[in-house]
Amino acid sequence: MSENCDSKSSKNRNSNENKCFGSVPNSGKTDVKYDVAICGVGGQGAILASDILGRAAVAEGRAVQAAETHGMAQRGGSVENHVRIGSAYGSLISKRGADLMIALEPAEAVRYAHLVKDGGVIIVNTEPVYPFTVTTGKAEYPDVDLMLAALSESFDVRAFNASDIAKSAGNRQAANVVMIGAASHFIPLQEQTFIDCIKALVPPKFLDVNLKAFELGKKSVQ
Secondary structure: OOOOHHHHHHHHHHHHHHHHOOOOOOOOEOOOOEEEEEEEEOOOOHHHHHHHHHHHHHHOOEOEEEEEEOOOOOOOOEEEEEEEEOOOOOOOOOOOOEEEEEEOOHHHHHHOHHHEEEEEEEEEEOOOOOOHHHHOOOOOOOOHHHHHHHHHOOOEEEEEOHHHHHHHHOOHHHHHHHHHHHHOOOOOOOHHHHHHHHHHHOOHHHHHHHHHHHHHHHHHOO
16 A cells, blocks of 8 residues: 555654654763854744754764753843753853854844854854844944954854845744754754754744755855
8 A cells, every 4th residue: 555645754754753852871972072052032943943953963873962041931032052062061161162153143143252262153143133122212233244343353254144044935933944054064963964853843834944944044154
């Protein structure tokens, strides 16, 4: 008896889930160490970005430690996530310890730049999320170009409007996955592993948009 497309899709999804939701103890592979900081504001999908990255490391059998801090439960609050690939001990990245930062919002890139090593890569979504103090006229948002110029003095900055790219993929909310696509050039994990974990983590009705977002993000950084 032949299988219909839905059953095939279900089997593929189950296979991806088994791969990306396994358990790797601290004795996982530590031959390659790579620290990634993810920052933004609540509601931008930093949790999903961290989950995709962490699960991809798990799928490749690497020791991985992760931490989520600051504002995670408050929409609009500052968000700071740490993902340490190949680290068997300690989930927090030390000052000047991150190889890469994924900044979902430009001002947050400046806020957490102290985590990135000199010459490290910072991937920045250039679209601001204005805080309440700015929208009410009590404060002024910093000039994005000036912030990027300041960051470029010490880091390898890759900046683009991930929100617009996500919109072209079908949903501006997929900017976090656009950023993962861009970051995949630098993170020592296989591209297919990222794709498998996106398939495992993203609900089926949003999957096509997120896969396209990943691909467009990857093309945005060469």
